[in-house]
Amino acid sequence: IAFATATLLVRATDPSLRDPIEALAVAESAAEQSVDTHPDLLGLLAWLYAVGNTSDSAVPLVFSTSYGEDEASELPSGYADRINAEFVKGGARGISFLFASGDSGAAAVTGASCPGGRFAPKWPAASPWVTAVGGTQGRQMPEQSWAGSSGGFSDAFAAPAWQVDALASYLSREDLPDAAKYNASGRGFPDISAAAVDVPVLISSRLKTVVAGT
Numbered sequence: 001i002a003f004a005t006a007t008l009l010v011r012a013t014d015p016s017l018r019d020p021i022e023a024l025a026v027a028e029s030a031a032e033q034s035v036d037t038h039p040d041l042l043g044l045l046a047w048l049y050a051v052g053n054t055s056d057s058a059v060p061l062v063f064s065t066s067y068g069e070d071e072a073s074e075l076p077s078g079y080a081d082r083i084n085a086e087f088v089k090g091g092a093r094g095i096s097f098l099f100a101s102g103d104s105g106a107a108a109v110t111g112a113s114c115p116g117g118r119f120a121p122k123w124p125a126a127s128p129w130v131t132a133v134g135g136t137q138g139r140q141m142p143e144q145s146w147a148g149s150s151g152g153f154s155d156a157f158a159a160p161a162w163q164v165d166a167l168a169s170y171l172s173r174e175d176l177p178d179a180a181k182y183n184a185s186g187r188g189f190p191d192i193s194a195a196a197v198d199v200p201v202l203i204s205s206r207l208k209t210v211v212a213g214t
Contacts, residue, residue: 042067044124045079048086056093064098064133066214068150070108071123072115075156080123087129100214101125101134101190102150106181119152119182125189126154132189135196135214146196149214153186163188190214 040046044067051059074080087097101122107113108120125132135149145151153159159167167188197212 062096066100068100068102068122068125071121071126074123097130098133099125099130101132103148103213121152121154122150128157128160128187131191134190134193136193137197151190153183153188155183157187159187
C-alpha cells in the first residue's frame with residue numbers, strides 16, 4: 001500500500017508538472033474546459049466526485065477497483081479527461097487508485113478480439129494516474145503471468161518519465177510480438193501483479209467459491 005501511494009505521488013510530479021499543487025491546478029483547468037455530455041453509466045465519475053468531496057480526515061487513502069473496459073471505448077473524450085483530473089486531484093492528496101489491468105489478455109473486451117490486428121489496452125488501467133494491477137498464477141515461486149491478465153501499452157498516453165528505463169529494458173528483448181501490434185512509446189501497464197487464480201472467497205468464515213481474475 002505504501003508503494004502504491006508513493007507511485008501516485010511520483011506521477012503527480014511528472015517533470016512537466018513541477019509539483020503536486022501545479023498538477024492539481026492543471027487537472028482542474030483541463031476538466032473545466034471540457035464540455036462533457038457522456039453518460040456516467042457505471043457511476044465512475046460520480047464516485048470520484050464523492051471521493052473529492054470527502055474530507056482528508058474521512059477519505060480512504062487506498063481504493064482497489066476491479067473494473068475496466070477497452071481504452072478505445074472511452075478515449076479520447078471529455079469524460080475521460082474529467083476522470084483523469086479526479087485521479088490527479090486524489091493523487092495530490094495522497095490517495096491511491098488501484099485498478100484491475102483486465103481479464104481478456106491482449107484482446108478487446110468487446111467486439112473484435114484485436115481490432116485492426118492490434119492489441120487492445122484497457123481503461124482506466126492504462127491511465128498514468130492510477131496503479132494498474134495484473135495477475136499471476138502458480139503455487140510455487142517464481143510465479144508466472146496469468147494468461148488472462150491484460151497488459152501492454154496505452155494508445156492514448158505516452159510513457160511517463162518514471163517508466164522510461166524499465167520500458168527500454170523490456171523493449172530490448174528479442175521475444176516480443178510484432179511491433180505493429182502495440183504502441184511501444186505508450187504508458188506500460190500493469191505496474192504490479194498479484195495472485196489471480198484459485199482465489200478463495202469466504203463468507204462468514206466459510207468457503208463459498210474459488211475465482212480467477214484481476
